[in-house]
Amino acid sequence: MGKLAVNGGEKTCDYQWPGWPVWGDEEREGLNGVLESGQWWYGEKVREFEAKFAEFQGAAFGVTSSSGTTALEVALLALGVGAGDEVIVPPYTFIATASAALRLDAIPVFADIQPHTLCIDPDDVERRITDRTKAIIPVHLAGYVADMDRLNEIAARRGLFVVEDACHAWGSEWKGKGVGALGRCGVFSFQVSKNITSGEGGIILTDDETIADTCRSQTNCGRAKDGAWYSHLLAGSNLRITEFQAAILLAQLTRLESQTLKRQASGEILNDGLRSIPGITVIENDPRITRRGYHLYPFRLDTAGFGVSKERFVEALQAEGVPTLQGYTTPLYTNPVFRTNTETPESCPPSCPYHGRKIDYNSVHCPVCEQVCGDTCWLPQSVLLADEPAIRSIVDAVRKIVENVEELR
Numbered sequence: 001m002g003k004l005a006v007n008g009g010e011k012t013c014d015y016q017w018p019g020w021p022v023w024g025d026e027e028r029e030g031l032n033g034v035l036e037s038g039q040w041w042y043g044e045k046v047r048e049f050e051a052k053f054a055e056f057q058g059a060a061f062g063v064t065s066s067s068g069t070t071a072l073e074v075a076l077l078a079l080g081v082g083a084g085d086e087v088i089v090p091p092y093t094f095i096a097t098a099s100a101a102l103r104l105d106a107i108p109v110f111a112d113i114q115p116h117t118l119c120i121d122p123d124d125v126e127r128r129i130t131d132r133t134k135a136i137i138p139v140h141l142a143g144y145v146a147d148m149d150r151l152n153e154i155a156a157r158r159g160l161f162v163v164e165d166a167c168h169a170w171g172s173e174w175k176g177k178g179v180g181a182l183g184r185c186g187v188f189s190f191q192v193s194k195n196i197t198s199g200e201g202g203i204i205l206t207d208d209e210t211i212a213d214t215c216r217s218q219t220n221c222g223r224a225k226d227g228a229w230y231s232h233l234l235a236g237s238n239l240r241i242t243e244f245q246a247a248i249l250l251a252q253l254t255r256l257e258s259q260t261l262k263r264q265a266s267g268e269i270l271n272d273g274l275r276s277i278p279g280i281t282v283i284e285n286d287p288r289i290t291r292r293g294y295h296l297y298p299f300r301l302d303t304a305g306f307g308v309s310k311e312r313f314v315e316a317l318q319a320e321g322v323p324t325l326q327g328y329t330t331p332l333y334t335n336p337v338f339r340t341n342t343e344t345p346e347s348c349p350p351s352c353p354y355h356g357r358k359i360d361y362n363s364v365h366c367p368v369c370e371q372v373c374g375d376t377c378w379l380p381q382s383v384l385l386a387d388e389p390a391i392r393s394i395v396d397a398v399r400k401i402v403e404n405v406e407e408l409r
C-alpha cells in the first residue's frame, strides 16, 4: 500500500463538492411566472435579459441565440464572413470556435496559443494573416482574457474583425471593460456546464447597432426590425430562446457577480498555493485582466520531469478526492472533421472552390498547443465555489502527489 490514495493511501479531500447548476426560489418563481402568464414566446423577459446581460458586460446591445455555437455563426454571418474567407482561431478550444467558420464555408486557420496564457498568440495570428483573412476569433480560455490590446491593434491595422469567443468568460474584464464588449462582437454560452445557464442558450454582444439588428434578423427568421410579420429581409433561421429560458437566466444573473468574485478568490488561493510546488505551473494573472471570471481552473504539469502522464496524474488527483478534468487532450485540428475532409477535394470547406487554395490540416502543427494538450488539467468551475478549507485541500492533494510521484511511475 502506498501513501497516495490511488494506491490505497488515505484520501486528502473528503468534501462534498458544490453541485451545478445552482438554483433556488428565484428560478422557481421566474418559471412559474412565465408559465402562468401564458406569455411563453420570445418577449419581455428575453429583452430584459438581453439588456441586463449586455449591461453586465458593458456592451450596448445583446441578441440571444439558441446556443454559443449558433451565436458564433450568427456573429460571423453578421460581419459578412462567407465562403472562402479565412478566420483565424486557436486550436485549444471547443469545436464551435472553428466549426462556426466551417458552417459558413469559411476556412478556419489555426494560430498557436501562448504557453503562459493558453490563449491565442498574437504573433502567430500576425504570421497567419493572408489576403483572404476576414476575422480573428480569440477564445478567453477558462475566463483568462486573450491579449485584446494586441489583437485589436492587429485587426485595425490589417482591416479584420475580432469576434471574441467569451463562452468561458462571463464577468471577465480587460482594463476595467467587460469581455464581449472589446472586439467587434462577443459571444457567450449558457449551456448547462456554464457559469450562468438555462440548459442551452447563447448571446451576441456588440456596440454596433447595425450588427445587432443583423444578428436579430439572423436569429429571428430573417425578419426586419419593425418589419411586417411575413416580410423576410434575409435568409435567417429560428434561433430564438423562450421566455422560460430568459426567466431562468434573469434569476441566474442575480448570482453571477457574487459567484464570479468567489471563483476569483478561490483561483487566487490556488495560484498562491500551487505555484510553489515544483513541477506545477499556474496561469499567472496579466495585470490588464482586472477581473478573471474563472470558468475552469487550468494548471500545467511537468509530465516529463515527473515521468508520469497527465492521465495518470489526474487519476491520482481524482483518487485524492479532487474532481479534476483532463481538459482538451488533442488540438482541434486533429479532429476527423478536418483530417478526413481533406480527401474530398471539392468539399467546401476545407478545400473550398471559392477559396481556391488547398488547406491540408494534416500538416498543421501548433507546438505549444500540442504540449499544453499533454500537460494541462482543469478543475471545473463549480469546485471553485467550495469553502476555503476545501480549496486549500486541493493544494495539499497536489503537493502530496508531487512529493510521492514515484508511486505513479
Ligand SMILES: Cc1ncc(COP(=O)(O)O)c(C=O)c1O
Residues within 6 Å of the ligand: 067, 068, 069, 070, 093, 094, 096, 097, 139, 165, 167, 168, 188, 189, 190, 191, 200, 201, 202
Ligand atoms: C470556447 C467555447 N466556445 C463555444 C462553445 C459553444 O457553446 P454552446 O455549447 O452553448 O453551443 C463552447 C461550449 O462549450 C465553448 O467552450
